[in-house]
Amino acid sequence: MRTVAIFGFMSMFLIVSCQDNVPPGSQETLVDLTHSFDTTTIYWPTAEGFQLHEDAKGWQEAGYYYESNSFESAEHGGTHLDAPIHFAEGKWANHEIPLERLVGHGIVVDVSEKVTDDRDYQISVSDFEEWEAVNGQIPEGAIVLLRTGFGRYWPDRNQYLGTDLRGAEGVSQLHFPGLAPEAAKWLRDARSISAVGIDTASIDYGQSNDYVSHQELFADNIPVFENVANLEALPANGFTIVALPMKIYGGSGGPLRIIAMVHN
Numbered sequence: 001m002r003t004v005a006i007f008g009f010m011s012m013f014l015i016v017s018c019q020d021n022v023p024p025g026s027q028e029t030l031v032d033l034t035h036s037f038d039t040t041t042i043y044w045p046t047a048e049g050f051q052l053h054e055d056a057k058g059w060q061e062a063g064y065y066y067e068s069n070s071f072e073s074a075e076h077g078g079t080h081l082d083a084p085i086h087f088a089e090g091k092w093a094n095h096e097i098p099l100e101r102l103v104g105h106g107i108v109v110d111v112s113e114k115v116t117d118d119r120d121y122q123i124s125v126s127d128f129e130e131w132e133a134v135n136g137q138i139p140e141g142a143i144v145l146l147r148t149g150f151g152r153y154w155p156d157r158n159q160y161l162g163t164d165l166r167g168a169e170g171v172s173q174l175h176f177p178g179l180a181p182e183a184a185k186w187l188r189d190a191r192s193i194s195a196v197g198i199d200t201a202s203i204d205y206g207q208s209n210d211y212v213s214h215q216e217l218f219a220d221n222i223p224v225f226e227n228v229a230n231l232e233a234l235p236a237n238g239f240t241i242v243a244l245p246m247k248i249y250g251g252s253g254g255p256l257r258i259i260a261m262v263h264n
């Protein structure tokens, strides 16, 4: 009797914990969706790469071991946040984005099969409608993750970006998939979502020169996560995203640690 009672109590605790998004151990699997920052980390062709400077390393005279570094980084490189102010005057900067937009119910829309023959593929409204036909309507407040499959090319710049050229010339040669402007507008107007993430260098496809998908999403303060890793490890639905960027005051973006808690 007593064992049954304890088991019953434990089950109740675990269910409550899941609903509260508290990692309860055995009930959830944690997945890291973040690329490491190092010298190979991919940045936009016009940006400097990530730099780690060693300030101290070794045994100190006082008898303790000590390591300390400084780092230098553009806001927009590696796995990072795009704050709405990046392309929308007066909208949220990093420090203004409410936590409710950064933590929530995640879904994965997988277009990787469609992208294999078309590096310039743009994810359309019909891709979302196909997802909804199987999984039901995109939940209110969802963090929508777009899986193009390009994450598998990281950190090979040629494969991932379509070019390893730098500067303006490099920008003109970018070829990777993204979210079509009409689909960005549809997500914004026809659904009520918290944020969008993608496993490429930009939410707009590589050949965009006016970044309309950025503009459409940011007009309604929808943050974007770029260069998201390991999306192949996630199911289409049924997990929680925690995406916490560096809280740069007035930042237009910044390094992002993003994880998923998959409910088993």
Ligand SMILES: [Zn+2]
Residues within 6 Å of the ligand: 076, 077, 080, 081, 082, 226, 253
């Ligand atoms: Zn960005």
